[in-house]
Structures are given as C-alpha cells and as structure tokens.
Amino acid sequence: MSGGLSTSARLALLARLSKRRSGEAPAPEAGSARDFTTLPGMRDxxxxxxxxxxxxxxxxxxxxxxxxxxxxxxxxxxxxxxxxxxNYLGLNGDPRVLAAAKAAVDRYGVSPSGSRILSGEREPHRALERALAELHGTEAALTFVSGHATNVTTIGHLMGPRDVVVHDAAIHNSCVEGARLSGARRVPFPHNDMAAAERELAAARRGAQGKSSRALLLVEGHYSMDGDSPDLARCVEIARRHDAWLMVDEAHSLGVLGATGQGVAEAQGVDPSGVDIWMGTLSKTLSACGGYIAGRADLIDWMRHTAPGFVYSVALPAPLAAAALESLRILRAExxxxxxxxxxxxxxxxxxxxxxxxxxxxxxxxxxxxxxxxxxxxxxxxxxxxxxxxxxxxxxxxxxxxxxxxxxxxxxxxxxxxxxxxxxxxxxxxxxxxxxxxxxxxxxx
Missing domain, CATH: 3.90.1150.10 (Aspartate Aminotransferase, domain 1)
Incomplete structure (x- = not known):
C-alpha cells in the first residue's frame, strides 16, 4: 500500500499499544486510582x-x-x-514594536512581579485597555496574562449553575472549559447554524423558567478551525429576543476582518454595541501574549476586582502590553x-x-x-x-x-x-x- 495501514499492520499497532514496552516502570494494577492510562483520551x-x-x-x-x-x-x-x-500582519519583529517592548523593559523590567490589584499597575496596562475599548466601541476593557485563561475565567466567573451557555459546536476549547467551570448547562448548536442556535436558546429559556437567571450566546468572530464567520446581526437579534448576553471571541478576527481590521462587526457592517462582551487575544495580530475583555464599565470594574484569573494571577508584563499597544497603533495607521x-x-x-x-x-x-x-x-x-x-x-x-x-x-x-x-x-x-x-x-x- 502507499503508506496506509494494512489489516496486519492495524493488528500489530493495536497489540503494540496493549503491551508494556521493555524498560518501562511497572504500571499500577488495572483499576488502581494511580493508573494514568485510565485518564480520558489516554488511549487515543x-x-x-x-x-x-x-x-x-x-x-x-x-x-x-x-x-x-x-x-x-x-x-x-x-x-x-x-x-x-x-503573525497575521507581520508585526512580530517590526522594529517599532521591538523598540516599544525594549523601552518598557528598560523602565519596568521583564516581570510585573505580582497581580495588578496588589502589586500596582503600569501605564502600558491602562493605555492598552483604553485603546482596546476604543477599538471595540465599548466603555472599558481589561487585559489578562493568557488568552485561554481570559475565556476560562470570564465565562467561569460570569455564569453559574442555574444559567445556560448556548454556543457554536466549533467554539474554542477555552470557552468550553469556562462553561464547564461555571457549572452552567452547556448547549452546543451545529456550526454556524443560526436557526439551530435560536431553537436551542429558546428551548433553554422556556425549559428553565424559574430556574435559570442568565443565558449566554457564545460565538467566534473568525473560527480558527474553519476560517469562516457567523452571521453577527442574526446573533445580536437572537440574543436580544431571548434576553441573553452575546459574547464574541475575536481572537482570530482582530487585524483580519473588516477594511481596517477591526473585526467581524466592521466586516459585516454591524453596530458593535449589540455585542455585550468582546473577547480577544494579544498573541496574534498584536504580536504579544495574553487576552482581553471589552464591554460596559460596570462589567469591567466588577471583573477587575473579582475575576479569579485576574485578581489571583500575575499581571500582563509591561513589555508585552507596550508591544501590543504599538501593534494596535500600527494596525490603525496602516x-x-x-x-x-x-x-x-x-x-x-x-x-x-x-x-x-x-x-x-x-x-x-x-x-x-x-x-x-x-x-x-x-x-x-x-x-x-x-x-x-x-x-x-x-x-x-x-x-x-x-x-x-x-x-x-x-x-x-x-x-x-x-x-x-x-x-x-x-x-x-x-x-x-x-x-x-x-x-x-x-x-x-
């Protein structure tokens, strides 16, 4: 065969998986709580x-x-x-971005050495958050040291066991983990099927009357696995009709979609104020590391003081904040x-x-x-x-x-x-x- 697995090769492969290789440490007895091979996905x-x-x-x-x-x-x-x-816009390595990061290193050092709430803020943090809020047309924004942790802590903190999260089946792992952490009922709908999204959200709201206090409709602006986008106007309409928050993950949209790279709202001509929570990352177009949430001032202020992934985590290093801010400036100018x-x-x-x-x-x-x-x-x-x-x-x-x-x-x-x-x-x-x-x-x- 041209590189495939014949029947005999398949059997040999499965046999190889099931027997212990020589030189390995003895495994715990089958069924033991110490047996790592029972972990989910370990066999695959x-x-x-x-x-x-x-x-x-x-x-x-x-x-x-x-x-x-x-x-x-x-x-x-x-x-x-x-x-x-x-490195979508080639800004990782741009001399202007490097200069901004190096200047921040010289002034603030490499590490913030603690959380912002206890160890103090640096001006690059505040400047970057003002710029991100302006970009999305929101009142405020908040940055986190990890993009993945941004979704986990935001969704996990925002939602609770009496709530429901209705999300695209192709949503990023960080969103799924955030929903799991929250304890909310998680309801996926087929990728980009807005009719199914509305059915699921409507059913969840009807079936949870008196039980569910909040609902979240969760989509990505530009899906990292398929390279497509949702119908944002329809998402806004569905969320409003069923009294749900709408959260859009713009990790792969910023700098990519829209004539000036402002994301899916610009690309589709939708008023960004229809989205309650914008999420994005700093590690792609903005050539740094971390994530952010943009939205109403009351939401952001509450998260600044209570979100575990912000309060109990080290701050975004100032050199990375400075690099992201300069990348954002170049995006707007070019x-x-x-x-x-x-x-x-x-x-x-x-x-x-x-x-x-x-x-x-x-x-x-x-x-x-x-x-x-x-x-x-x-x-x-x-x-x-x-x-x-x-x-x-x-x-x-x-x-x-x-x-x-x-x-x-x-x-x-x-x-x-x-x-x-x-x-x-x-x-x-x-x-x-x-x-x-x-x-x-x-x-x-």
Whole structure:
C-alpha cells in the first residue's frame, strides 16, 4: 500500500499499544486510582503516538523554529515558508514594536512581579485597555496574562449553575472549559447554524423558567478551525429576543476582518454595541501574549476586582502590553496590511481549490484548512511539505473526528505571490507522493 495501514499492520499497532514496552516502570494494577492510562483520551493519545512510530513518521508537533517566525522561518537550520504562525500582519519583529517592548523593559523590567490589584499597575496596562475599548466601541476593557485563561475565567466567573451557555459546536476549547467551570448547562448548536442556535436558546429559556437567571450566546468572530464567520446581526437579534448576553471571541478576527481590521462587526457592517462582551487575544495580530475583555464599565470594574484569573494571577508584563499597544497603533495607521492579508488569504484559497483541495467553508482570510480526512495522511502530508520547505499546522484525531483531519495554513500579509505559488505546488506534489492513506484503526468508529 502507499503508506496506509494494512489489516496486519492495524493488528500489530493495536497489540503494540496493549503491551508494556521493555524498560518501562511497572504500571499500577488495572483499576488502581494511580493508573494514568485510565485518564480520558489516554488511549487515543497512545494510539496516535504508536501509529507515527510504526509508520516511521516524524511527529508534526513541537517543531522547533530557530528564530523569528514570520512569513518565513527556519526549522532545524533549513529555511521554510511559514504557514504555522499567527503573525497575521507581520508585526512580530517590526522594529517599532521591538523598540516599544525594549523601552518598557528598560523602565519596568521583564516581570510585573505580582497581580495588578496588589502589586500596582503600569501605564502600558491602562493605555492598552483604553485603546482596546476604543477599538471595540465599548466603555472599558481589561487585559489578562493568557488568552485561554481570559475565556476560562470570564465565562467561569460570569455564569453559574442555574444559567445556560448556548454556543457554536466549533467554539474554542477555552470557552468550553469556562462553561464547564461555571457549572452552567452547556448547549452546543451545529456550526454556524443560526436557526439551530435560536431553537436551542429558546428551548433553554422556556425549559428553565424559574430556574435559570442568565443565558449566554457564545460565538467566534473568525473560527480558527474553519476560517469562516457567523452571521453577527442574526446573533445580536437572537440574543436580544431571548434576553441573553452575546459574547464574541475575536481572537482570530482582530487585524483580519473588516477594511481596517477591526473585526467581524466592521466586516459585516454591524453596530458593535449589540455585542455585550468582546473577547480577544494579544498573541496574534498584536504580536504579544495574553487576552482581553471589552464591554460596559460596570462589567469591567466588577471583573477587575473579582475575576479569579485576574485578581489571583500575575499581571500582563509591561513589555508585552507596550508591544501590543504599538501593534494596535500600527494596525490603525496602516490598513493596507489588512488588505494584503485578505488578498493573500483569498489568493491561496483559490489556488488550492483550483487544484482540487477541500478548503471547507473558509472565507479566504487568515485561516485556511485543507481537509484530508485521514490523520495518517495528514501527518504524511505535513512531513512531505516540510521536506519541500513549507511549514503548516496539523489537526488530527482525536482533536477532530478522523474524517475531518486537516492541515491548517495561517496566512500573513507578508507572504508574497511566489510564496503562495510555491505552497500550492508543494501541496500538489506532496499529495501525489503520499497517495491514498487509510485511517487510524478505530478512529472512525
């Protein structure tokens, strides 16, 4: 076979998973509370590792970049065209951003050495929050040291066991974890199906009368797995009709959607005041690290004093706040970067579709999936692309169902037409060299 798993190979792979390898420490008895193999997903994790090893495939994960990862990078001393980083507008490494961060290091040091509520604030924190609130047309904003923790602590703190969270099934893990932490009833609806969203929210509100005090409708502005967006006006309408808050995660929207990169509201011509809670990250377009919430002043003031992920966490380092603030200033001053990103996203999408690749529902912005349907084939394709000087992300089982395993291209405004041509050609060559590959044993069941 051309790289697939024959029946005998499948049986050997499963046998390999079930027997203890020589040299390993004795495992606790089956059923013991100390047995790590009973952890959720541990068997699937072991299956994937064993599959890569048995097929002599290098892991596509944890690729070590030698330096700055922009539109181009270096992996293991080899130059690559880089489609695996979120440096959407090429601002990570921009001399102005570096200068702002270095000036903050000189003045404030590297670490804030404590939480803002107890160890004091720095001016870059306040300046960045004012700028983010202005960007979203809100009264105030609050920054956090982690984007993932922003969603976890905001949703976990905002909602409670008597409440309901209705969310897109493709929502980010941080949102799911926040809803789980809150204890609220969590109701997913099929991706971007607004009719289903309304049905679920209406049913949740009817069925919880006298029990549920709050409801949250939760969507992303630009989905990181599929590269598409929700109908924001419909989201606002549904939330208002059913007396729910609307929260929009703009992690992959800021600097990407809209003529000037202000996000999904600008892209769709929707009044941003219809959204109760805007969330975003600082690690993509804004070339720093962390996250933020923007909304009404009373919400933000309450979170500043009570949200566990803010009160009990170290503050965002001042150099990162300064870098994000300068990146935001450049975004506002140079909208041509957003236009180049949009042209590159649509350009690569159209090139790949013309060659017969399945790019799903991507609108051709910063995120472009290539759905291959087999984790083994996806891993082989990633390795073949890296050999050809193209770095991409892989998303395989169990992170997604086996039939939707994919490569993900993250596009930058700094990619050239030649980069896009070379990527499309390399993908075609890689597909031809890998051929048809079977799925992992049991993964599609």
């Amino acid at each position: 994790f072991g299956l994937m590792k064993a599959a890569l090893q048995s097929l002599d495939l290098p892991s596509p994960l944890f690729q070590g970049h030698d330096g700055l990862a922009g539109a181009h990078s270096s992996i293991g001393g080899r130059p690559v065209i880089n489609f695996s980083s979120y 909208p041509e970067r957003v236009a180049r990103l949009r042209a590159n996203g649509m350009g690569l999408r159209d090139r790949l579709r013309a060659r017969g690749f399945d790019t799903g529902t991507s609108q051709g912005s910063a995120v472009l999936p290539v759905i291959l349907g087999s984790s083994v084939r996806t891993a082989r394709m990633a390795a073949a692309l890296l050999e050809r000087g193209i770095s991409v992300q892989t998303v395989t089982f169990p992170a997604v169902p086996e039939q939707s395993a994919r490569l993900r291209f993250f596009i930058s405004s700094e990619h050239s037409e030649d980069d896009l041509d070379r990527a499309a050609e390399a993908l075609s060559e890689a597909a031809a060299s890998v051929g048809r590959v079977e799925s992992l044993p049991g993964a599609g069941m």
